Amino acid sequence: MTGTTARTVEARPVQTFATDEDLLPRVLAPYKEHCRYLLTAEVSGLSDGLSRVRATFAIPESCYIDDTGHLNSVEVNIAYNQMMYYLVAKSVKEQLLTGFESWTLEDFWRHQLPDILIARFASRFRRPVDPRDFSGEMAFRSVDLRSSGRGPLLMATTAYRYWDTEGGRCDGDVTLAFVDIT
Template identity: 45%
Template structure:
C-alpha cells in the first residue's frame, strides 16, 4: 500500500515489534494476524484531527472453519481488533491522543479486554480478497466523552479498510466505547 506525503504537523511512530507482541498476547498464537504496524497522528481526533495505524497482516489458515477461499467478516473483525488495540497502546505509550495521554501502560493492559467494547460494527465487501497476506488501515476520526450510565465513557469513531492491492477490497465503520473510570475487575 502506498502512503502519501504526511500533512504538516503529522507525527509517525514506526513499527514497534515489542509493543505489538505485548498487545497480541491476549490472542492465541495462531490468531496473531497483525505482523507489523506504524501509527500516524495528525492533530487530535477530538478536535478534527486523525490518528491512524497501517499494518501488514498474514493469516496462514482459518482457525475456526474449513478454508473459505476468501477474507470474511470474522477475520475482518479480528484484524480490526488487533489494529485498534495497537493504535490505543501506542497512543498511550507516546502520549499522542487525548484522553489516552493520561493513561499509563498499566492502565491500558488492565483495560484492554474488559473495558473496550464494539458498540456499532459495519463492514462492506466490494470484491473478493484471498486474505492470506494483505494490508489494513484504521483511522480514528472522532473522540467524544460522556457519562454512559455506568460511568464515564470515551467513544471512538473509526474507519478501516483492508486490501491486497492498492484499492481496498473491503471497508468498515466501527464505533468503540472505552470505560474511563477505574479498570473493571476480571
C-alpha cells in the first residue's frame, strides 16, 4: 500500500466518577496530615481499557523547605503519587483498568505502599505553578503483564500534567512497576 498514514485514535471516556468521598481519605491515610495535597479527583474509564484522573490540589505550606513560591519537584512527585494511588484504587473499585481485573480494593490496600514502585520519573517545568491552588491530570498510557525472576509484575506507562490559573505548567512521564502482584 502506498500513500497511507497511520492514525492514533484518542480513547474516549466511557464512564466518569466524581470524587469518592469515602475512598479519598482512605487512599491518603498513609500520608501525614499536612502532606495530603489531593482535594478532588474525577476518574474516567476510557474506551481502550485504560483510565485517567483530573484533580485539584492545594499545598498551603511545603512539608520540607521554606516557601519557594512555586511547585517544586518533590511536591510534583508527592502530588503525582496521591493522584496515581487514587486513580488505581478507583479503577480497581469500578473495574476500569486493564491488567487489574482480578484485583479487589483489599488487594490495592495490601499493595499500595510496598509493591507500587516508580521505575522512572521525568518532569518538565514549563512555567512556575502556584502550589497553593493548582489542577492536575494523569492517564495510564499502557499496562503490560511481564515476568521477572520474582514472579509476574505489571509495568505501566503514565503521563501527567499540572497547571494553575496564571498559566503555570508542568508535565512529565512516569513508568510504574507493580511487583509481587500474586
